[in-house]
Amino acid sequence: MYIHDTIAAVSTPPGNGGIGIVRVSGDLAAHVGITLFKPVKNGGLVSHRFSFGTIYDSAHDQVVDEAMAVFMRGPHSYTRENLLELHCHGGWLVVERVLALVLSCGVRLAEAGEFTRRAFLNGRIDLTQAEAVMDIIASESDSALQLAQNIRGGALSQRIDAIRGLLLQALALVEAYIDFPDDDLGHLDSVAILKAVDDARQQIAELLASFEEGRVIRDGIAVLIVGKPNAGKSSLLNRLLNENRAIVTHIPGTTRDIIEQKVNFEGLTVRLLDTAGIRHTEDPVEREGISRTLAQIPLADLILAVFDASADFTSEDQLILDAVAGRRAIAIMNKCDLPRQLSLPDPALFLETVTIAALSGHGIDHLKQRVSARFLAGSGDSRDRVALSRARHRDALEVAARHLATFGDNFGEQNLELLALDLRGALDGVGSVTGQVVNDELLDLIFSSFCIGK
Numbered sequence: 023m024y025i026h027d028t029i030a031a032v033s034t035p036p037g038n039g040g041i042g043i044v045r046v047s048g049d050l051a052a053h054v055g056i057t058l059f060k061p062v063k064n065g066g067l068v069s070h071r072f073s074f075g076t077i078y079d080s081a082h083d084q085v086v087d088e089a090m091a092v093f094m095r096g097p098h099s100y101t102r103e104n105l106l107e108l109h110c111h112g113g114w115l116v117v118e119r120v121l122a123l124v125l126s127c128g129v130r131l132a133e134a135g136e137f138t139r140r141a142f143l144n145g146r147i148d149l150t151q152a153e154a155v156m157d158i159i160a161s162e163s164d165s166a167l168q169l170a171q172n173i174r175g176g177a178l179s180q181r182i183d184a185i186r187g188l189l190l191q192a193l194a195l196v197e198a199y200i201d202f203p204d205d206d207l208g209h210l211d212s213v214a215i216l217k218a219v220d221d222a223r224q225q226i227a228e229l230l231a232s233f234e235e236g237r238v239i240r241d242g243i244a245v246l247i248v249g250k251p252n253a254g255k256s257s258l259l260n261r262l263l264n265e266n267r268a269i270v271t272h273i274p275g276t277t278r279d280i281i282e283q284k285v286n287f288e289g290l291t292v293r294l295l296d297t298a299g300i301r302h303t304e305d306p307v308e309r310e311g312i313s314r315t316l317a318q319i320p321l322a323d324l325i326l327a328v329f330d331a332s333a334d335f336t337s338e339d340q341l342i343l344d345a346v347a348g349r350r351a352i353a354i355m356n357k358c359d360l361p362r363q364l365s366l367p368d369p370a371l372f373l374e375t376v377t378i379a380a381l382s383g384h385g386i387d388h389l390k391q392r393v394s395a396r397f398l399a400g401s402g403d404s405r406d407r408v409a410l411s412r413a414r415h416r417d418a419l420e421v422a423a424r425h426l427a428t429f430g431d432n433f434g435e436q437n438l439e440l441l442a443l444d445l446r447g448a449l450d451g452v453g454s455v456t457g458q459v460v461n462d463e464l465l466d467l468i469f470s471s472f473c474i475g476k
C-alpha cells in the first residue's frame with residue numbers, strides 16, 4: 023500500500039511542557055526538513071541522526087525556535103514512510119507555530135491515530151500490534167503494560183498466524199479434492215483435515231478462555247463498597263486510596279452519591295465505587311442514592327460488603343445480605359479494634375471474610391492482596407503472557423469458532439463445497455483479528471480512538 027499525501031501533527035500532549043514534538047510522515051517530510059530546519063553544522067539532515075539547529079520562518083525572516091530534528095528515511099521508520107520529527111520547546115504557542123509552518127509546506131493535519139494506521143497499512147505492524155500501541159499509552163498497571171508490550175511484540179499475532187496456518191492447510195486439502203476429485207489424490211484425507219481443524223479449534227478455545235483474564239488485566243475491575251450507614255465504608259475507601267476522598271462522619275447517610283476512584287492493588291487496576299449506605303429511609307435524596315447503589319450491584323466485578331463487627335446483627339445488615347446474595351462478594355468485618363459482637367447468619371454467602379479496622383488501617387494490605395490474588399491468578403511469567411483483552415478479538419474468534427462448529431456438523435455429509443465455505447468463514451474471523459481481513463469502517467473505528475499525533 024502506498025499513500026501519497028504527507029501528514030503532520032503535534033505528538034506530545036496539549037499544554038505546556040519541556041519539549042514539544044511535531045511529527046511529519048510522507049513524501050514531503052524531507053522537503054519540510056530542508057525548508058524549515060537550519061542545522062548549526064553544515065551537512066544537512068542525516069537519516070536517524072539528531073541534529074541541532076533552528077526552525078526558521080523565511081516568509082517573516084524569523085527564527086521560530088531552537089530545536090533538534092531527526093529525519094528517518096523510510097522504510098526504517100514508525101510509518102515505513104519518510105518521517106521527520108522536530109523537537110522544539112514545549113510551549114503550546116511555539117509548537118502551534120511550528121506546526122503551522124509545517125502545514126504551509128503542503129502537508130495536511132493528521133487524523134487521530136493516522137501515523138499508526140499508516141504503520142499498519144504499510145505492513146510494519148498488524149492490527150493487534152497497532153491496538154497494543156494504544157494499550158501501552160493507556161496502561162494503568164504493570165500487568166496491563168506488560169501484556170500490551172507482549173502483544174505489540176507480536177505474541178498474539180503469532181498465535182493467530184498459527185491458527186490461520188492450520189485452517190489454510192485444511193482448506194487446501196478440501197479444495198484439492200474439489201478441483202481434482204478423480205485424480206491420484208485418491209480419497210479425501212479426512213484424518214489430516216480433521217486433525218488440522220481440531221487443533222485450530224482447540225487453540226481458538228484457549229484464546230477465548232483467556233479473555234476474562236486479559237480484560238481484567240487491561241481494564242481492571244469495578245469494586246463496589248456496600249454496607250449499612252456508619253459501617254465504615256467511607257473510612258475503608260479512604261484507606262484504600264490513602265487519602266481523604268470521601269467524607270467520614272458519624273452522621274448516618276452522609277454518602278448519597280456514588281464516589282468513584284481508580285487505584286492499584288498489587289498490579290491490578292481497581293475502580294473503587296463507594297456508595298450510599300443501604301437502609302430503609304424516607305429521605306428522598308437518600309432513597310435515590312440507595313437505588314443507585316442497588317443498580318450498581320449486578321455491574322460490579324466484586325463487592326466489598328462492610329459490616330460493623332462491633333455491633334449486633336440488625337435488620338439493616340440483613341438488607342446487605344439480601345442485596346449481595348448470588349454475587350461475588352467479600353465480607354469485611356470492620357472496627358476490629360473494638361470488642362467483636364457481630365456474627366453473620368450466613369457467611370457462606372461470601373467468597374471469604376476479611377477482618378479490618380479502617381480507622382487504623384489494620385488488615386488493609388491483606389485485603390488488597392486477597393482481591394488481587396482472586397483476579398490476577400499470576401499464571402506463570404507475565405513476560406510470556408498472551409491473553410485476549412479486547413472484545414473485538416473475542417467476537418472475531420467467536421465467529422471463527424461458530425464456523426468450525428458447523429464444519430464439524432457438515433463433515434459427516436462430506437459436502438465439500440459447504441466444508442470449504444465453513445473454513446473460509448473461520449479464516450475470515452481469525453484474519454480480522456490481525457487485520458488480514460478488514461474494511462475501512464473497522465479501521466476508522468479502531469484508529470479514531472487513538473490520540474492525534476500517534
Ligand code: GDP
Nearest residue numbers: 252253254255256257270271272357379380381
Ligand atoms: P459509612 O457511613 O459506612 O461511610 O461510615 P464512615 O466511614 O463514615 O464511618 C462511620 C463512623 O465509624 C465514623 O465515626 C468512623 O470514624 C467510625 N469508624 C470507621 N472505621 C472504624 C474502625 O475501624 N474502628 C472504629 N473504632 N471506628 C471506625
